Amino acid sequence: xxxxxLLGIFWVIKYIFFIWSVTHPAMGVVYxxxxxxxxxxxxxxxxxxxxxxxGIIGFFHAWQFGVLLYFFAALIVSLLHYVFYRYLAPADYIxxxxxxxxxxxxxxxxxxxxxxNQMPVLTPIRxxxxxxxxNVFYGIILSAPIAALLCRKHTTGxxxxxxxxxxxxxxxxxxxxxxxx
Numbered sequence: 133x134x135x136x137x138l139l140g141i142f143w144v145i146k147y148i149f150f151i152w153s154v155t156h157p158a159m160g161v162v163y164x165x166x167x168x169x170x171x172x173x174x175x176x177x178x179x180x181x182x183x184x185x186x187g188i189i190g191f192f193h194a195w196q197f198g199v200l201l202y203f204f205a206a207l208i209v210s211l212l213h214y215v216f217y218r219y220l221a222p223a224d225y226i227x228x229x230x231x232x233x234x235x236x237x238x239x240x241x242x243x244x245x246x247x248x249n250q251m252p253v254l255t256p257i258r259x260x261x262x263x264x265x266x267n268v269f270y271g272i273i274l275s276a277p278i279a280a281l282l283c284r285k286h287t288t289g290x291x292x293x294x295x296x297x298x299x300x301x302x303x304x305x306x307x308x309x310x311x312x313x
Contacts, residue, residue: 135177136204142166142173143209151216154225174198175278182282194279202271206264213263217256226254 146166153160182189237244
């Protein structure tokens with residue numbers, strides 16, 4: 133949860149640039165420039181977690197950590213999403229987003245018009261919940277390569293308290309010889 137809070141704070145800062153991009157398009161460039169940093173933070177937070185639990189982590193454990201990281205970050209930023217959709221967005225913002233989405237679907241599949249007519253009306257709370265689900269979905273997908281990177285080597289580069297790695301190897305050999313006796 134702590135690392136999710138940190139990532140969520142980053143997403144809040146990033147989302148402020150998105151909000152500004154509604155009136156100042158140049159801020160959208162900053163928003164999209166900051167977006168790849170999410171992967172960097174997810175990797176770093178997972179690596180720190182791996183070190184904290186002893187330097188060994190399995191794929192599923194690392195993947196699970198990443199998904200939860202995205203989930204808690206999504207909860208934090210969802211507060212700002214709701215405030216934006218409910219109070220800050222222009223009155224026609226949601227209608228314009230819906231129109232663009234409908235036009236894109238119609239271009240891809242002209243027969244989908246009947247299904248589009250049955251879609252529920254978008255409200256700020258529905259958009260906020262959709263954003264949470266989208267962020268968790270991205271967490272499910274993007275945590276897999278990060279988990280694969282971090283579990284491929286079961287070492288973290290931490291040296292043992294008793295000295296360097298070579299000394300630790302000698303100590304292990306001595307321990308094995310004593311057990312044989």
